Amino acid sequence: MSVISAKFHKEAKAVVFQGDCRQLLQSVPDQSIQLVVTSPPYNVGKSYEKHRRLDDYLADQEKVIKECVRVLRPGGSICWQVGNYIRRDKSGGIVPLDIVLHPIFSSLGLILRNRVIWHFEHGLHCTKRLSGRYETILWYTKSDDYYFDLDSIRVPQKYPGKKHFKGPKAGQLSCNPLGKNPGDVWIIPNVKHNHVEKTGHPCQFPIELVERLILSMSRPGDWVLDPYAGVGSTMAAAVRNGRRGAGAEIEPKYVKVAKERVKAAAAGLLKVRERNTPIFVPTAPARGQPVRLVVPEAVQIDPASDEKSTEQLRLLQKRASYGVKP
Numbered sequence: 001m002s003v004i005s006a007k008f009h010k011e012a013k014a015v016v017f018q019g020d021c022r023q024l025l026q027s028v029p030d031q032s033i034q035l036v037v038t039s040p041p042y043n044v045g046k047s048y049e050k051h052r053r054l055d056d057y058l059a060d061q062e063k064v065i066k067e068c069v070r071v072l073r074p075g076g077s078i079c080w081q082v083g084n085y086i087r088r089d090k091s092g093g094i095v096p097l098d099i100v101l102h103p104i105f106s107s108l109g110l111i112l113r114n115r116v117i118w119h120f121e122h123g124l125h126c127t128k129r130l131s132g133r134y135e136t137i138l139w140y141t142k143s144d145d146y147y148f149d150l151d152s153i154r155v156p157q158k159y160p161g162k163k164h165f166k167g168p169k170a171g172q173l174s175c176n177p178l179g180k181n182p183g184d185v186w187i188i189p190n191v192k193h194n195h196v197e198k199t200g201h202p203c204q205f206p207i208e209l210v211e212r213l214i215l216s217m218s219r220p221g222d223w224v225l226d227p228y229a230g231v232g233s234t235m236a237a238a239v240r241n242g243r244r245g246a247g248a249e250i251e252p253k254y255v256k257v258a259k260e261r262v263k264a265a266a267a268g269l270l271k272v273r274e275r276n277t278p279i280f281v282p283t284a285p286a287r288g289q290p291v292r293l294v295v296p297e298a299v300q301i302d303p304a305s306d307e308k309s310t311e312q313l314r315l316l317q318k319r320a321s322y323g324v325k326p
């Protein structure tokens, strides 16, 4: 059987549907999806967008969100990633979409678990307001009994070998040897020129971003759905991690790339910026000197560490392979 199916069926490994997401959603059985991850279009003038009045846009989103809730399992999650809607009137004002979308999710009984801030460095340079350098991910669950595997997405501790120096725990590690909770502010480079994952899509998800959601909110074999699939980052990340991925995309040119990326993921050949790769922080070079890479304090390795945890070591080794000296 081919890796990719054009229509939804439960035994498929991946579904890439060309067309309107509501059509795909209609074909998905109730309570069959563990995780919905998506970034809908939000009227910022991208090539694939038609301008909509905010009320029309929200009414349209409500229909899609209702369908996503119907197909979601009781222990499942929905992650809706959005930025600002830009008013096309004289005011040119912004409307943070998470604020106006939240009432829709909560009226459908969903429970907000986190509002993750995704911070990135590159984007439009505004002249009449501050340049936008973050977007948000609204993470909702369908019930209070939901799947969440924090250990699968821990990040290196700042001081991995630090121990309690007094009291009943003296000598024991004072932080989790598996790494720390990544928190609700995620610094992950957005996919711009020179990014290893760059395709022709103007705003694709970095694989690392979707992977954090997929690893922590679904199990191997589960279905992960993206109604606005673009070039298939969600499905590719799902397949790369042993999940099943389904998505709809209306633009044929993006569907083609999505299929290629899902196939590459299934073959273990998808190009990705690996998780926990340190962020490059160039400093002003001295005259005639090349730009130097500085490792932010947050990812420095404590030289006194005698950490034995395999997971922590795996994370440390990854950093070492990027040339960071312990």
Ligand SMILES: C[S@@+](CC[C@H](N)C(=O)[O-])C[C@H]1O[C@@H](n2cnc3c(N)ncnc32)[C@H](O)[C@@H]1O
Residues within 6 Å of the ligand: 019, 020, 021, 022, 038, 039, 040, 041, 042, 048, 201, 203, 204, 205, 206, 227, 228, 229, 230, 231, 232, 233, 234, 248, 249, 250, 251, 254
């Ligand atoms: C913000 S982009 C998503 C990019 C995606 N996260 C990725 O990594 O490639 C939104 C996508 O939704 C698509 N789209 C817009 N309306 C749609 C609809 N009704 N059904 C399916 N796809 C739609 C657009 O063509 C666009 O590629």
